[in-house]
Amino acid sequence: MNHNSVAGNENNHTAAHVHRDDVGAKLGMWLFLFTEVLLFGGMFLAYAVYRYQYPDQFRIAAMELNTGIGTLNTVILLTSSLTVALSIAAIQKKNKFLSILMLSLTVVFALMFMVNKYFEWMAKIDHGIFPGSEELLGRPNGQILFFGLYYVMTGLHGLHVFIGVIVLLFMLYFLIKNDITPDNYTKLENAGLYWHLVDLIWIFLFPLFYLIQ
Amino acid sequence: MANGAVAIEEKNFYQQSTNKYSGILSWLLTTDHKRIGLMYLYTISFFFIVGVIIGILMRLELIAPGKTIMDAQTYNTLFTLHGVIMIFLFIVPGLPAIFGNFFLPIQIGARDVAFPRLNLLSYYVYVAGAILVFISLFLPGGPIDTGWTFYIPYSVRSSTNVSMAIFAAFVLGFSSILTGINFVTTVHRLRAPGMTFFKMPLFVWATYATAWIQIIATPVIGITILLVIIERAFGVGIFDPALGGDPILYQHLFWIYSHPAVYIMILPAMGVVSEIIPTFARRTIFGYKAIAMSSLAIAFVGYLVWAHHMFTSGMSDTARWIFSLLTFIVALPSGVKVFNWVATMYKGSIDPQTPFLWVMSFIVLFSIGGLTGLVLGSLATDVHLHDTYFVVAHFHYVMFGGTGTIFFAALHYWFPKMFGRMYFKKPANIAVLLFFIGFNMLYFTKFIMGYMGMPRRYYDYLPQFATLQEISTVGSWILALAIFIMLGNLIYSLRKGPKAGPNPWGGVTLEWHIPSPPPMENFKEIPTVTHEPYDFSQLKEMKNES
Ligand code: HEM
Ligand SMILES: [Cu+2]
Numbered sequence: 001m002n003h004n005s006v007a008g009n010e011n012n013h014t015a016a017h018v019h020r021d022d023v024g025a026k027l028g029m030w031l032f033l034f035t036e037v038l039l040f041g042g043m044f045l046a047y048a049v050y051r052y053q054y055p056d057q058f059r060i061a062a063m064e065l066n067t068g069i070g071t072l073n074t075v076i077l078l079t080s081s082l083t084v085a086l087s088i089a090a091i092q093k094k095n096k097f098l099s100i101l102m103l104s105l106t107v108v109f110a111l112m113f114m115v116n117k118y119f120e121w122m123a124k125i126d127h128g129i130f131p132g133s134e135e136l137l138g139r140p141n142g143q144i145l146f147f148g149l150y151y152v153m154t155g156l157h158g159l160h161v162f163i164g165v166i167v168l169l170f171m172l173y174f175l176i177k178n179d180i181t182p183d184n185y186t187k188l189e190n191a192g193l194y195w196h197l198v199d200l201i202w203i204f205l206f207p208l209f210y211l212i213q
Numbered sequence: 214m215a216n217g218a219v220a221i222e223e224k225n226f227y228q229q230s231t232n233k234y235s236g237i238l239s240w241l242l243t244t245d246h247k248r249i250g251l252m253y254l255y256t257i258s259f260f261f262i263v264g265v266i267i268g269i270l271m272r273l274e275l276i277a278p279g280k281t282i283m284d285a286q287t288y289n290t291l292f293t294l295h296g297v298i299m300i301f302l303f304i305v306p307g308l309p310a311i312f313g314n315f316f317l318p319i320q321i322g323a324r325d326v327a328f329p330r331l332n333l334l335s336y337y338v339y340v341a342g343a344i345l346v347f348i349s350l351f352l353p354g355g356p357i358d359t360g361w362t363f364y365i366p367y368s369v370r371s372s373t374n375v376s377m378a379i380f381a382a383f384v385l386g387f388s389s390i391l392t393g394i395n396f397v398t399t400v401h402r403l404r405a406p407g408m409t410f411f412k413m414p415l416f417v418w419a420t421y422a423t424a425w426i427q428i429i430a431t432p433v434i435g436i437t438i439l440l441v442i443i444e445r446a447f448g449v450g451i452f453d454p455a456l457g458g459d460p461i462l463y464q465h466l467f468w469i470y471s472h473p474a475v476y477i478m479i480l481p482a483m484g485v486v487s488e489i490i491p492t493f494a495r496r497t498i499f500g501y502k503a504i505a506m507s508s509l510a511i512a513f514v515g516y517l518v519w520a521h522h523m524f525t526s527g528m529s530d531t532a533r534w535i536f537s538l539l540t541f542i543v544a545l546p547s548g549v550k551v552f553n554w555v556a557t558m559y560k561g562s563i564d565p566q567t568p569f570l571w572v573m574s575f576i577v578l579f580s581i582g583g584l585t586g587l588v589l590g591s592l593a594t595d596v597h598l599h600d601t602y603f604v605v606a607h608f609h610y611v612m613f614g615g616t617g618t619i620f621f622a623a624l625h626y627w628f629p630k631m632f633g634r635m636y637f638k639k640p641a642n643i644a645v646l647l648f649f650i651g652f653n654m655l656y657f658t659k660f661i662m663g664y665m666g667m668p669r670r671y672y673d674y675l676p677q678f679a680t681l682q683e684i685s686t687v688g689s690w691i692l693a694l695a696i697f698i699m700l701g702n703l704i705y706s707l708r709k710g711p712k713a714g715p716n717p718w719g720g721v722t723l724e725w726h727i728p729s730p731p732p733m734e735n736f737k738e739i740p741t742v743t744h745e746p747y748d749f750s751q752l753k754e755m756k757n758e759s
Binding site: 019021023024025027028031032034035036038040041042043049054131132140144145152 | 448451
């Protein structure tokens with residue numbers, strides 16, 4: 001067992017109380033990610049139910065989404081998953097500078113994703129397509145549901161991107177402050193895992209909304 | 214007393230702070246699992262009392278037909294708040310957050326949980342959720358009136374403060390998830406040397422299985438609640454039939470959580486029972502592995518039966534009989550436990566102390582609750598009884614008669630360990646008796662009324678129910694008196710109770726090997742476990758230890 005006491009690296013604890021357990025920390029993170037998957041699972045379930053109920057209208061509505069922006073965002077997010085992995089690899093190889101660089105790039109990609117998303121949503125809203133709008137309420141139920149789900153699912157995903165950015169910024173701060181070091185980088189790894197999950201969920205959202213037409 | 218030496222030598226966790234603060238901050242910012250467990254104890258007990266008071270008020274309204282003390286809308290908000298408080302603030306977090314926090318690490322020989330700071334965060338997330346419920350009472354629109362199930366479409370249409378109140382439930386769910394993650398990791402990572410899975414006390418097993426349900430089920434209610442909030446705010450249509458949505462989908466999502474949630478409520482209680490019975494029967498538990506495995510079985514099968522709450526909501530016939538069948542299957546592992554407990558007591562030399570009396574009361578009440586559950590799980594009878602007082606009686610027997618009584622049992626069982634003092638036995642035992650009488654008056658009458666056709670969540674009733682309603686209300690007073698005596702005794706004993714030794718009951722799990730109250734780090738040296746958890750031959754060695 002990896003229950004070794006590392007005395008004195010946290011001063012608000014009495015020495016014997018401090019323990020560091022990297023495996024435990026990662027186990028905890030995996031369990032948390034599992035709950036996130038289940039959270040989105042509920043929505044995927046709703047999507048499946050309604051897609052089954054209104055196959056034609058879902059197809060028609062999906063054609064209105066901008067596949068170009070969707071694809072671009074997919075590429076951006078996939079790349080960001082790579083950079084965060086590189087950042088972890090860099091700190092393992094004791095290259096702090098590269099690690100910081102890669103992590104910053106990840107944040108930049110995340111912001112790019114959100115900017116794209118913003119324009120995409122705004123374009124739709126300008127066309128009067130948003131929940132409760134007259135334009136949308138005039139359409140058949142299947143389309144109302146499609147766009148409803150579109151806003152809710154990409155919106156919740158967007159919220160996760162946003163939270164991810166905050167987490168990554170904290171990691172950046174820890175890296176700079178030497179709180180994340182070549183022999184203590186579990187925090188960064190866990191943040192990376194979270195970021196991969198955000199990416200992974202998008203990988204499912206993308207075909208469901210943009211590609212199946 | 215022989216333990217005097219131990220007590221002087223080591224400061225206990227009350228005397229020694231885990232952080233750099235002293236006074237109140239040493240509690241509010243503590244990362245010690247015992248202190249956090251106690252903070253939960255005080256907070257949760259507070260909400261329990263609030264919930265009880267609301268329950269009594271409802272019963273008072275129902276003492277006579279027609280309007281008695283409140284109007285119909287107030288009644289609607291009260292049964293909603295009562296349900297929300299009792300479910301989300303009391304019974305779901307209750308045992309794991311209080312006794313799980315306090316005793317799970319000790320019972321596996323650990324110094325703390327795996328993530329002490331996360332543990333503190335869970336507590337504050339819980340408090341935040343409770344505060345949100347409180348705020349929702351006063352915002353414009355008034356307190357929520359949908360019932361704790363928040364059924365669509367009413368919960369979208371109601372002009373009361375639904376969003377805030379259910380967001381509170383979301384936040385409370387978050388706390389529950391974090392606690393679950395913490396416990397699973399703790400059990401996997403921090404068991405003392407020699408503490409294999411099959412040497413873990415059964416309370417640990419039960420809490421462990423519960424933690425998995427918390428992790429797997431809670432996110433589903435989380436998303437369901439978020440969808441309702443979004444639905445109310447933006448009119449998205451996901452559940453709203455007017456926009457093509459499906460209210461039944463809401464019910465599925467709701468019960469996929471809320472059925473497993475009843476196992477979050479009951480499993481830890483079963484774990485406590487499996488601790489108390491061997492201790493007071495002085496016998497190894499019968500069928501240790503069967504009990505441990507049945508916890509996991511309940512956790513697993515419990516996922517497959519949610520739709521028995523929806524027999525009358527318009528599912529297909531096939532779905533209905535399948536869910537009815539599955540419901541019967543989940544009764545099996547619960548039955549296994551009850552038989553094992555009884556077998557343990559058989560030929561044991563029983564010492565009927567207060568915790569044991571609570572357990573006896575539990576076995577009676579829980580069996581009634583469980584058997585009537587089968588009546589509700591049967592498709593044909595449920596169609597007659599759905600949404601009547603029969604259901605209300607059933608779930609109070611299971612939740613209150615089951616988990617509630619075990620909450621009290623646990624409180625009495627571990628009281629000396631947590632506070633280092635004994636309570637007074639006589640009033641404690643009187644409280645058990647009064648509770649049992651009051652409880653059955655209060656709720657058994659509801660079985661009869663339900664069977665006769667009295668619907669639940671009704672503010673008024675026909676004259677033929679008047680006598681039974683009256684008996685029920687009088688029962689609620691006796692019950693309240695019992696709770697009052699019990700709590701009064703415990704609170705008085707905090708200061709005036711006789712000092713307790715390390716092992717007042719002759720228990721053998723690890724918490725009885727350390728002083729009462731435990732020292733800050735629980736164990737001076739992490740113990741090496743060599744015995745089976747309920748091996749009473751250790752008692753002799755333990756006497757020599759102290
Ligand atoms: C002195 C104690 C209690 C009294 C007098 C009491 C009384 C009541 C009454 C009168 C109702 C309304 C029934 C209806 O019209 O449908 C009710 C509902 C309920 N009670 Fe209790 N109860 C008590 C304790 C508890 C406890 C300990 C729990 C949980 C552990 C609990 C959980 C519930 C729930 C979930 C509901 C359903 C609320 C709803 O319909 O939305 N109660 N109770
Ligand atoms: Cu159920």
